[in-house]
Amino acid sequence: MNGAQALIRTLAGNGVEVCFANPGTSEMHFVAALDAVPRMRGVLCLAEGVVTGAADGYGRMTGRPASALLHLGPGLGNGLANLHNARRAATPLLAVVGDHATYHKRLDAPLESDIEALAWPVSVWVRRSPRAADVAADAADAVAAACAPPGGVATLILPADVSWTEGGESAPPVRPRPPSPVPAEVTEAAAAALRTGQSCVILLGGTGMRQPALGAASRIAAAAGARLIGETFPARHERGAGLPAVDRLAYLAEFAAEQLAGTRHLILAGARSPVSFFAYPGKPGSLVPDGCQVHVLAGPGDDVAGALASLADLVADGTAPAAQPAARPGLPGGDLTPQTAAAVIGALLPEGAIVSDEAVTSGLFLPAATAGAPPHDWLTLTGGAIGQGLPLAAGAAIACPQRPVIALEADGSAMYTISALWTHAREGLDITTVIFSNRRYAILDMELARTGADAAAGEAARGLLDLSRPPLDFTALAAGMGVPASRAATAEEFAAQLGKALAEPGPHLIEAMIA
Numbered sequence: 370m371n372g373a374q375a376l377i378r379t380l381a382g383n384g385v386e387v388c389f390a391n392p393g394t395s396e397m398h399f400v401a402a403l404d405a406v407p408r409m410r411g412v413l414c415l416a417e418g419v420v421t422g423a424a425d426g427y428g429r430m431t432g433r434p435a436s437a438l439l440h441l442g443p444g445l446g447n448g449l450a451n452l453h454n455a456r457r458a459a460t461p462l463l464a465v466v467g468d469h470a471t472y473h474k475r476l477d478a479p480l481e482s483d484i485e486a487l488a489w490p491v492s493v494w495v496r497r498s499p500r501a502a503d504v505a506a507d508a509a510d511a512v513a514a515a516c517a518p519p520g521g522v523a524t525l526i527l528p529a530d531v532s533w534t535e536g537g538e539s540a541p542p543v544r545p546r547p548p549s550p551v552p553a554e555v556t557e558a559a560a561a562a563l564r565t566g567q568s569c570v571i572l573l574g575g576t577g578m579r580q581p582a583l584g585a586a587s588r589i590a591a592a593a594g595a596r597l598i599g600e601t602f603p604a605r606h607e608r609g610a611g612l613p614a615v616d617r618l619a620y621l622a623e624f625a626a627e628q629l630a631g632t633r634h635l636i637l638a639g640a641r642s643p644v645s646f647f648a649y650p651g652k653p654g655s656l657v658p659d660g661c662q663v664h665v666l667a668g669p670g671d672d673v674a675g676a677l678a679s680l681a682d683l684v685a686d687g688t689a690p691a692a693q694p695a696a697r698p699g700l701p702g703g704d705l706t707p708q709t710a711a712a713v714i715g716a717l718l719p720e721g722a723i724v725s726d727e728a729v730t731s732g733l734f735l736p737a738a739t740a741g742a743p744p745h746d747w748l749t750l751t752g753g754a755i756g757q758g759l760p761l762a763a764g765a766a767i768a769c770p771q772r773p774v775i776a777l778e779a780d781g782s783a784m785y786t787i788s789a790l791w792t793h794a795r796e797g798l799d800i801t802t803v804i805f806s807n808r809r810y811a812i813l814d815m816e817l818a819r820t821g822a823d824a825a826a827g828e829a830a831r832g833l834l835d836l837s838r839p840p841l842d843f844t845a846l847a848a849g850m851g852v853p854a855s856r857a858a859t860a861e862e863f864a865a866q867l868g869k870a871l872a873e874p875g876p877h878l879i880e881a882m883i884a
């Protein structure tokens with residue numbers, strides 16, 4: 370067995386069964402080893418941002434890492450933005466970065482670079498495997514590191530000669546460490562805050578946005594008269610009819626400040642203390658209101674659900690969780706706008722859907738329109754690095770082949786990793802992509818004003834936010850990558866096309882021409 374075979378066998382033995390890949394010469398023995406270990410499914414992606422975003426989507430939906438095969442420093446560098454999003458999502462993910470043979474590095478060949486320096490800012494763990502005999506144990510350590518709560522990116526650097534040298538041994542599976550229990554005094558302090566009768570908010574994040582944590586949080590809120598708010602960009606939010614409803618904290622700091630105004634106790638359950646996404650001249654960065662005390666009930670690596678269950682035992686004995694009633698908007702007619710598009714999506718969202726939300730400004734009305742739809746998962750742009758949505762959808766669809774996946778994509782964001790559509794088609798994934806075609810970087814129009822930069826901005830500035838020259842044709846782009854596509858210019862057309870796309874298996878794309 371060579372090093373590459375030992376690596377892949379060990380990964381498969383540790384539950385890493387998918388490899389999103391964009392390989393090169395230094396990874397040829399890894400690629401060849403896929404035939405020796407059929408349990409590992411290789412999925413070709415045509416750009417590294419797709420590799421890493423897909424591995425993020427897979428990890429969010431399974432709780433297990435996928436591997437992301439990347440080609441030396443430049444390949445890793447191309448994949449960094451979505452590894453950054455994965456880091457913010459606390460997704461378990463194993464990046465395998467091929468490198469030159471150990472003895473070739475000193476020659477400073479063209480692809481030579483400092484892989485560790487690129488990897489560390491997004492990784493919880495980085496190791497270079499020095500010998501074929503060590504690579505399996507290193508792989509097992511990498512999986513354990515990626516799965517250590519709350520989850521993270523582990524980067525294993527694999528020299529080409531370590532891959533091809535015989536003498537590999539597979540390593541036994543490792544057991545990931547469980548989340549840290551929350552001490553009783555911490556739970557009691559949160560209970561004391563809730564009993565003050567003062568205005569309390571429980572801010573949920575991470576696994577707090579999923580069952581069973583949601584149910585416990587809902588019981589606490591009902592019994593103690595506290596409000597539940599979710600973090601702005603959760604990795605995975607379980608929502609819909611029958612589940613406790615949680616409004617997310619607004620992206621715009623002025624709205625978030627309104628949501629939190631008057632709060633005297635902010636109890637963090639898997640969420641970080643809230644901050645403004647960006648600094649704006651003269652505005653505060655922290656969103657914690659003056660006079661509000663912050664209580665960390667559970668950090669992201671803690672047993673969030675356990676802490677909420679214990680807190681519910683203290684303050685919510687006999688109280689049931691609140692269930693979101695089933696309700697869908699009616700199908701609208703007329704112009705296709707962010708409002709009418711959201712209503713169509715709310716009216717048609719299938720049960721068990723996984724939504725990859727990178728709709729940016731066109732997504733403003735989606736949370737309300739889909740709140741009472743049948744239960745579904747909502748995945749968001751955790752790290753603010755756009756170009757995530759289409760790859761994330763690919764990974765989620767491979768993780769959950771029985772569930773419909775819907776990618777809601779702003780046009781500008783879609784273009785970063787548009788080649789993900791080719792992977793949707795090649796793997797026959799049941800993904801319906803909606804492109805919100807407003808032909809602008811619309812959010813930056815708003816940010817130009819909010820930062821105060823608009824006073825100086827003229828034609829040159831506005832031109833940098835304009836996607837209309839030449840107009841992008843997403844139906845042609847999709848067709849060129851094997852994804853059937855259509856264009857909708859009215860709410861009626863959008864409803865008809867979305868209904869049809871959802872009814873048929875396999876990938877589809879609808880270009881929604883937003884008025």
Ligand SMILES: Cc1ncc(C[n+]2csc(CCOP(=O)(O)OP(=O)(O)O)c2C)c(N)n1
Pocket residue numbers: 450728729730731753754755756779780781782783807809810811812813
């Ligand atoms: C990796 C990365 N590059 C650039 C940006 C800056 N940025 C934020 S929003 C945005 C444009 C978004 O436009 P679009 O996706 O079309 O959505 P819209 O604002 O039109 O709704 C850009 C370029 C970013 N967030 N991440």
